Amino acid sequence: MLEIKDLHASIEDKKILNGINLKVNAGEVHAIMGPNGSGKSTLASVIAGKEEFEIKKGSLALDGENLEDLDPEERAHKGIFLSFQYPVEIPGVSVTNFMKTAINASRKARGLEDMPANQMLKLIREKSEMLEIDRKFLSRSLNEGFSGGEKKRNEIFQMAMLEPKLAILDETDSGLDIDALRIVANGVNKLRGKDNAIIVITHYQRLLEYIVPDFVHVLHDGKIVKSGSKELALELEEKGYDWIKQEAIV
Amino acid sequence: MAYTEEELKKELETKEYEYGFYTDIESDTFPKGLSEDIVRAISKKKNEPEWMTEWRLEAFRGWEKMEEPEWANVHYEKPDFQAISYYSAPKAADPNKSLEDVDPDLLEMYRKLGISVDEQKKLQNVAVDIVVDSVSVATTFKKTLAEKGIIFMPISEAIQEHPELVKKYMGTVVPTTDNFYAALNSAVFTDGSFCYIPKGVKCPMELSTYFRINEGGTGQFERTLVIADEGSYVSYLEGCTAPSRDENQLHAAVVELIALDDAEIKYSTVQNWFPGNKEGKGGVYNFVTKRGLCETNSKISWTQVETGSAVTWKYPSCILKGNNSVGEFYSIAVTNNFQQADTGTKMIHLGKNTKSTIISKGISAGKSQNSYRGLVQIGSRAENARNFSQCDSLLMGNECGAHTFPYIEAKNRTAQIEHEATTSKIGEDQIFYCNQRGIDTEKAIALIVNGFSKEVLNKLPMEFAVEAQKLLEISLEGSVG
Numbered sequence: 001m002l003e004i005k006d007l008h009a010s011i012e013d014k015k016i017l018n019g020i021n022l023k024v025n026a027g028e029v030h031a032i033m034g035p036n037g038s039g040k041s042t043l044a045s046v047i048a049g050k051e052e053f054e055i056k057k058g059s060l061a062l063d064g065e066n067l068e069d070l071d072p073e074e075r076a077h078k079g080i081f082l083s084f085q086y087p088v089e090i091p092g093v094s095v096t097n098f099m100k101t102a103i104n105a106s107r108k109a110r111g112l113e114d115m116p117a118n119q120m121l122k123l124i125r126e127k128s129e130m131l132e133i134d135r136k137f138l139s140r141s142l143n144e145g146f147s148g149g150e151k152k153r154n155e156i157f158q159m160a161m162l163e164p165k166l167a168i169l170d171e172t173d174s175g176l177d178i179d180a181l182r183i184v185a186n187g188v189n190k191l192r193g194k195d196n197a198i199i200v201i202t203h204y205q206r207l208l209e210y211i212v213p214d215f216v217h218v219l220h221d222g223k224i225v226k227s228g229s230k231e232l233a234l235e236l237e238e239k240g241y242d243w244i245k246q247e248a249i250v
Numbered sequence: 251m252a253y254t255e256e257e258l259k260k261e262l263e264t265k266e267y268e269y270g271f272y273t274d275i276e277s278d279t280f281p282k283g284l285s286e287d288i289v290r291a292i293s294k295k296k297n298e299p300e301w302m303t304e305w306r307l308e309a310f311r312g313w314e315k316m317e318e319p320e321w322a323n324v325h326y327e328k329p330d331f332q333a334i335s336y337y338s339a340p341k342a343a344d345p346n347k348s349l350e351d352v353d354p355d356l357l358e359m360y361r362k363l364g365i366s367v368d369e370q371k372k373l374q375n376v377a378v379d380i381v382v383d384s385v386s387v388a389t390t391f392k393k394t395l396a397e398k399g400i401i402f403m404p405i406s407e408a409i410q411e412h413p414e415l416v417k418k419y420m421g422t423v424v425p426t427t428d429n430f431y432a433a434l435n436s437a438v439f440t441d442g443s444f445c446y447i448p449k450g451v452k453c454p455m456e457l458s459t460y461f462r463i464n465e466g467g468t469g470q471f472e473r474t475l476v477i478a479d480e481g482s483y484v485s486y487l488e489g490c491t492a493p494s495r496d497e498n499q500l501h502a503a504v505v506e507l508i509a510l511d512d513a514e515i516k517y518s519t520v521q522n523w524f525p526g527n528k529e530g531k532g533g534v535y536n537f538v539t540k541r542g543l544c545e546t547n548s549k550i551s552w553t554q555v556e557t558g559s560a561v562t563w564k565y566p567s568c569i570l571k572g573n574n575s576v577g578e579f580y581s582i583a584v585t586n587n588f589q590q591a592d593t594g595t596k597m598i599h600l601g602k603n604t605k606s607t608i609i610s611k612g613i614s615a616g617k618s619q620n621s622y623r624g625l626v627q628i629g630s631r632a633e634n635a636r637n638f639s640q641c642d643s644l645l646m647g648n649e650c651g652a653h654t655f656p657y658i659e660a661k662n663r664t665a666q667i668e669h670e671a672t673t674s675k676i677g678e679d680q681i682f683y684c685n686q687r688g689i690d691t692e693k694a695i696a697l698i699v700n701g702f703s704k705e706v707l708n709k710l711p712m713e714f715a716v717e718a719q720k721l722l723e724i725s726l727e728g729s730v731g
């Protein structure tokens with residue numbers, strides 16, 4: 001589904017990604033781990049199409065279609081979703097209104113009419129119940145004054161509403177309490193299917209107990225330096241990153 | 251309720267006559283320039299009583315001694331007041347003109363605003379076929395108002411039909427020599443609206459000039475007088491979301507509101523005069539004086555959405571004379587390209603326990619300048635007066651400016667005055683976040699701007715709010731590269 005080849009990206013001439021190769025097939029869950037500043041969020045942003053990052057070399061494609069020429073919203077219309085590490089606040093715009101706008105924008109891009117109100121309400125009810133989100137929450141301004149955990153849960157609510165083909169979750173687990181982690185992971189697992197793929201960026205093994213990955217990759221200095229099965233995450237938890245950094249140098 | 255074809259036709263004929271559509275046009279435009287003779291001629295043309303002529307002349311003599319103010323944060327070439335023609339008869343629809351002759355950009359905007367073809371024609375002074383719907387609406391409307399004793403008519407008619415009311419109230423809130431533009435308006439105004447709500451009557455519908463068929467075009471020097479008698483209520487809508495392109499560069503209106511004891515007036519404006527093109531050429535100068543007087547326990551709310559004009563100079567104000575009276579000002583001012591707006595309010599607290607609220611949202615884009623200027627004045631006898639002001643500015647890009655000039659003068663120690671101000675910028679991160687959810691940049695900006703303006707949009711009557719939202723969107727189109 002997603003194919004990244006020798007991807008180099010920089011911002012203001014600062015090189016951040018230095019030759020990423022990654023292939024994600026439909027039905028798979030990939031975990032990306034790695035030390036702070038190694039480029040995980042950058043990779044997510046580049047896939048989503050953030051323009052500040054300049055692609056210097058390499059390619060990225062979704063279902064064989066080159067993504068480079070597509071605007072972020074066009075990528076979203078094709079089913080790419082990013083759960084942000086730091087979701088932004090939009091004062092005065094309710095969660096509901098934001099979702100309605102987002103869903104209808106994607107529908108329009110696909111040549112569909114706006115979603116009828118009753119269907120929208122039904123969808124909102126269903127997804128908010130699944131994620132145990134209080135209704136009052138949905139009328140509040142997007143992310144404004146939300147706690148860290150609330151913001152993350154709200155990201156997953158949006159994911160559930162949009163039902164993306166490829167979901168990238170950037171540290172969605174950080175900030176979530178133990179119960180919330182379970183609820184959110186459960187929500188993510190509901191999206192899993194043979195036609196979808198998920199990339200989970202995390203620092204902790206804990207999330208991967210709930211969302212069991214097919215592959216684990218370690219990013220270091222803008223490069224995937226090690227890939228393995230879910231056991232790799234356990235090993236990292238135990239030993240940290242030093243041994244991998246060592247290996248990378250050798 | 252059904253009208254026969256014949257009645258309809260008749261109704262229409264009288265309307266056309268009433269509003270001067272087919273009256274003799276013997277001298278439809280006066281020579282340029284302003285003098286006592288011209289003022290007299292305007293008054294005569296309008297068939298006005300002697301006292302009205304005198305009133306105008308007094309205003310004119312005052313105006314002659316005044317200087318155009320320069321304190322506002324706006325820069326423009328001063329109009330040549332001797333190069334303006336101060337009277338021109340209402341223009342009849344040009345039978346040879348069709349919508350194809352109208353600027354396609356403007357038509358595109360109409361389309362986006364969802365304005366019907368007939369309305370488009372009316373706005374562009376293209377002959378309109380008979381629109382049965384709007385005729386019957388207007389007729390029912392008139393009937394309902396008459397039953398309640400509400401007077402709602404052009405001010406020139408009110409001068410003829412209700413001279414006692416006009417004489418008693420006109421100029422009491424905005425004196426003829428209040429300021430340069432108000433004085434000019436007082437001397438030469440030719441159209442505008444008059445509204446009187448009798449004691450204890452709640453006006454059952456929003457009063458809008460829109461219903462005054464064939465009076466779509468607003469004049470250069472409009473004069474509005476709204477009187478809410480004791481215990482009455484009225485909601486008044488001014489303007490129209492449709493962009494008005496006018497050959498008149500200078501517009502200087504005066505609006506006076508009078509809320510007698512226990513009355514309430516809600517006055518909502520959507521102003522969308524031509525702002526000039528992208529290079530800053532053309533565009534209307536809008537210098538307005540709007541003021542309301544509150545007697546005991548009364549309330550006046552001003553709500554405005556200002557998106558048009560090249561230069562705006564406008565401070566809807568409340569004089570809180572009566573004890574326990576309330577003044578409110580809710581404003582959204584959008585400037586784009588080379589527009590300049592200096593707008594705000596004055597809340598003059600004279601009575602005890604008077605309360606005022608000011609919520610101002612300024613949105614600047616392009617190379618525009620957007621200033622809020624507000625005065626909160628607490629008189630020495632205004633025990634326990636309270637004011638809350640909030641001024642938020644939203645900037646788009648790096649070339650525009652937002653300025654806040656709050657003035658506070660408190661002469662009574664019991665006053666409680668709170669002022670909050672914020673300035674924010676639409677962030678790349680906010681836009682990227684929206685983009686990532688499938689919302690394109692233009693729509694994202696609209697969403698963010700609407701969110702920013704929400705507190706004020708919520709104060710507008712429902713259907714006006716929807717239109718105003720669309721208008722905000724359109725005004726900011728193309729404001730990000």
Ligand SMILES: Nc1ncnc2c1ncn2[C@@H]1O[C@H](COP(=O)(O)OP(=O)(O)OP(=O)(O)O)[C@@H](O)[C@H]1O
Pocket residue numbers: 011014016034035036037038039040041042043052085
């Ligand atoms: N806009 C930017 N300008 C300059 N440097 C940037 C910018 N964005 C990211 N970087 C740098 O790129 C590097 C990678 O950042 P990134 O956010 O991708 O790391 P990360 O792996 O997600 O880290 P964390 O685990 O802390 O979230 C960091 O050194 C960061 O400072």
Ligand SMILES: [Mg+2]
Pocket residue numbers: 040041042085170
């Ligand atoms: Mg990160």
